[in-house]
Amino acid sequence: MKKISYAEFGGPEVLQLVEAEQPxxxxxxxxxxxxxxxxxxxDWRIREGQILGAHPVELPAGVGLDAAGVVDEIGEGVEGIEIGDRVFGEGTDTYAEFTVLSAWARIPEGLPFEEAAGYPSVVETALRIIREVGVQPGQTLLVSGASGGVGSAVLQIAHARGITVIGTAGATNQDYLRGLGALATTYHEGWVERVRHLGRVDAALDLSGSGVVRELVELTGDPCRVVSIADLGAPQWGVRxxxxxGSVPDALAEAVDLISRGRLYIPVEKSYPLSEAAAAHTDSRTGHTRGRRVLVV
Structure with a gap:
């Protein structure tokens, strides 16, 4: 089978399409x-060697956590699933023609594979950080870098729970954020004052790693009310x-429920063939994504 692999840490150029044995x-x-x-x-943080503490890597290594496809082999002890079922979930080395999943759910009716592949890690992350930041119904959550996959999920999940959301994103994504139920503003100069004009901030999430953690602490008044998934220097400000x-199966179950009820939709901004994984990583690293990027096999 074909898969994406890399033999050294580095930029997207280290990614290679190789022949490998099927798992x-x-x-x-x-x-x-x-x-x-x-x-x-x-994916690209692991490839660059940024987060080896949380994601140890033995080189050469494959790439990817999320996938959607058709079940063709079932391991011992697995029940309630059959060969040929359409599933999405999380595993290892998913940039490949075949992969093994450790957590999965059936794809909701009518959801294409391309879109389904964009949900697993994103929804797990969104649910986890909403929980960790401690925001409650009736409060206001500020989301910095809100237009990407995690941001898209956070905005919709929080809105469904009765939480007011303020989202920051580029000028071209303002209407997109409003369409997801958020109050929107750009992250350019003066953004802190613009956020203050939109309302009190009870909690905040940093999703883009653009160096705004100090300002998020200032807006919430408490570093314990801020969580980052993108700024490795966040702890110096007292921020988690x-x-x-957390539990990926639980997150997938909630994703299926929300998708089926029309309460969650994450668009695919761009898809790439497997051979263009390097280009997908380059584009992902630049940010400004609206929804998700996926590889089509």
Whole structure:
């Protein structure tokens, strides 16, 4: 089979399309024929060697956490699933023609593989950081860098829970944020005052790592009311850096429920063939994404 691999840490140029042996499902696992794989910022952070503490890597290594596809091998002890089922979930080395999933759910009716691949890690992350930041219904949550995949999920989940959301993003994404139920403003000069004009901030999330943690602490008045998933220097301000996943099966179950009820939709901004994984990483690293980027296999 074909898969994306790298033999050294570095820029996107280290990614290579190689021939590899097919993996097999172990106990409690599924193997799928991959139809699409989600591209996450964690993928290129791991490739660059940024977060080895949370994600140890043995080189050469594959890439990717999220995928959607068709079940073609079922591991021992797995029940309630059949060969040929359409599933999405989280595993390892998902930038490949076949991958093994350790957590999965059936894809909701009518959801294409390409879109389904964009949900697993994103929804888990969104649910986790909303919980960790402690924001409650009736309060206001500020989301810095709100137009990407995690931001899109946070805005919709928070809105569904009765939380007012203020989102910052580029000028071209203001209407997109408003369409997801958020109060929107740009992150350019003067953004702190513009946020203050929109209302009191009870909690804040840093999703872009653009060096705004100090300002988020200032707006909330308490570093314990701020969580970052993108700024490795956040702890110097007393802010939690959230990088350890919670229960992926629970997150997938909630994602299926929200998607099925029309309460959650994350668009695919751009899809790439497997051979263009390097270009997908380059684009992901620049930010400014509206929704998700995915690889189509």
């Amino acid at each position: 097999h499902a172990g106990p409690g696992q599924l193997r799928i024929a991959v139809r699409a794989a989600g591209v996450n910022p964690a 850096f959230s990088g350890v996943a």
